[in-house]
Amino acid sequence: MIRFDNVSKTYPKQNRPALRDVSLEIERGEFVFLVGSSGSGKSTFLRLILREERASQGQVHVLGKDLGKVSNWKVPHIRRQLGTVFQDFRLLPNKTVGENVAFALEVIGKPRGTIRKTVPEVLDLVGLGGKEDRMPGELSGGEQQRVAIARAFVNRPMLLIADEPTGNLDPQTSVGIMKLLDRINRTGTTVVMATHDQNIVDQMRKRVIELEGGRLVRDQSRGVYGYQH
Numbered sequence: 066m067i068r069f070d071n072v073s074k075t076y077p078k079q080n081r082p083a084l085r086d087v088s089l090e091i092e093r094g095e096f097v098f099l100v101g102s103s104g105s106g107k108s109t110f111l112r113l114i115l116r117e118e119r120a121s122q123g124q125v126h127v128l129g130k131d132l133g134k135v136s137n138w139k140v141p142h143i144r145r146q147l148g149t150v151f152q153d154f155r156l157l158p159n160k161t162v163g164e165n166v167a168f169a170l171e172v173i174g175k176p177r178g179t180i181r182k183t184v185p186e187v188l189d190l191v192g193l194g195g196k197e198d199r200m201p202g203e204l205s206g207g208e209q210q211r212v213a214i215a216r217a218f219v220n221r222p223m224l225l226i227a228d229e230p231t232g233n234l235d236p237q238t239s240v241g242i243m244k245l246l247d248r249i250n251r252t253g254t255t256v257v258m259a260t261h262d263q264n265i266v267d268q269m270r271k272r273v274i275e276l277e278g279g280r281l282v283r284d285q286s287r288g289v290y291g292y293q294h
């Protein structure tokens with residue numbers, strides 16, 4: 066599903082690499098937490114998977130493709146197979162909940178009939194049945210994140226990338242979001258999630274990958290958040 070072979074990334078005009086010689090493999094269906102202190106390289110790792118950045122050295126394979134060899138015009142095709150969720154939800158504020166989710170299907174040219182049927186189904190799945198006509202601003206943070214997850218999942222992506230999805234939510238709401246991501250993972254979708262949320266990592270006991278100064282320093286199955294630094 067994802068393979069990093071000796072991957073390093075140095076941003077332009079920086080002398081310190083953001084990632085250094087990272088090699089690892091993530092299999093289909095896994096749930097992986099990516100942890101590490103601020104600036105350790107987590108977002109860079111995710112951006113390489115999404116091909117928002119290219120590796121300076123080494124190879125990144127996602128869904129069987131060497132992303133270094135994928136031309137720019139093919140990138141949208143790969144992204145369609147990936148769902149993304151962020152800390153700040155990134156919903157379209159002037160569209161209803163239903164329209165936000167439908168938009169993800171419209172841009173890939175799904176027929177109207179399919180969209181009309183699929184949107185309520187996925188909103189039910191995330192626990193927002195009946196809220197299709199609400200505006201994002203009328204929802205709580207946890208509900209907005211559920212909409213973002215519905216939008217990310219509505220195409221049934223092979224891989225879901227989540228960058229601090231609970232970063233703006235209180236602990237109880239975060240637990241609900243994690244239950245949802247766990248359920249999505251159980252449908253077969255691989256989930257890679259960067260987080261600073263110690264409680265969640267410790268509760269879920271999934272694979273934990275830790276970065277420190279751009280290096281992979283820990284890769285543990287059924288791991289915990291780690292030691293206080």
Ligand SMILES: Nc1ncnc2c1ncn2[C@@H]1O[C@H](COP(=O)(O)OP(=O)(O)OP(=O)(O)O)[C@@H](O)[C@H]1O
Pocket residue numbers: 076077079082083101102103104105106107108109110
């Ligand atoms: N676009 C960029 N240009 C230059 N340097 C960058 C860029 N993005 C990140 N960096 C640098 O790369 C290093 C890793 O940053 P990254 O954002 O990947 O860390 P992170 O672990 O996601 O941090 P956080 O937990 O704060 O989100 C940092 O030193 C950062 O300053």
